[in-house]
Amino acid sequence: MKELSLNILDIAENSVKAGATLTEITVEEADSRLVLTIKDDGCGMTEEILKSVTDPFYTTRTTRKVGMGIPLLKLAAEQTGGSLQIDSRCEKDYPENHGTALRAEFNKNHIDMTPLGDVISSVSTLIQGHPDTDFLFKHTFGDKTVLLDTRELKAVLGDVPLNSYEVIKWIEEYLKEQYSL
Numbered sequence: 001m002k003e004l005s006l007n008i009l010d011i012a013e014n015s016v017k018a019g020a021t022l023t024e025i026t027v028e029e030a031d032s033r034l035v036l037t038i039k040d041d042g043c044g045m046t047e048e049i050l051k052s053v054t055d056p057f058y059t060t061r062t063t064r065k066v067g068m069g070i071p072l073l074k075l076a077a078e079q080t081g082g083s084l085q086i087d088s089r090c091e092k093d094y095p096e097n098h099g100t101a102l103r104a105e106f107n108k109n110h111i112d113m114t115p116l117g118d119v120i121s122s123v124s125t126l127i128q129g130h131p132d133t134d135f136l137f138k139h140t141f142g143d144k145t146v147l148l149d150t151r152e153l154k155a156v157l158g159d160v161p162l163n164s165y166e167v168i169k170w171i172e173e174y175l176k177e178q179y180s181l
């Protein structure tokens with residue numbers, strides 16, 4: 001993928017499909033490192049699936065025979081001298097504490113570093129497409145932190161759906177404002 005923001009979108013969509021009620025997306029930039037973490041409380045993966053998930057010829061989808069999202073993210077991280085780690089606890093084995101956590105680490109100074117891209121659009125798209133799912137987005141870099149928690153928005157908005165045009169536009173502007181400070 002041409003931007004890490006598209007990987008974020010793809011993996012967070014997987015979280016929603018896995019029944020997650022909360023997906024946490026964290027981007028931490030310090031010095032020459034960028035660490036992307038996506039954690040959910042979805043159904044998790046069995047050990048067998050977890051071992052296969054980085055194989056591009058493995059997918060749980062029935063519409064095609066390949067799944068490229070996680071393998072491409074792994075390749076992007078490793079090309080910079082970084083790494084990808086996935087931990088998962090299957091709901092069947094851990095009914096009270098299940099879900100998946102993906103952590104990708106990148107060397108930002110490497111010539112093959114994939115740009116972060118338009119995370120504002122990725123986060124807005126996730127919220128617009130899944131207004132009943134909660135998302136926590138946090139991006140720290142330098143002395144700045146950009147933060148959006150849909151649980152807080154829902155508490156303030158009450159019955160107003162998060163995917164209404166006005167709310168999505170507000171979310172986009174709110175994130176842009178935080179990045180510009």
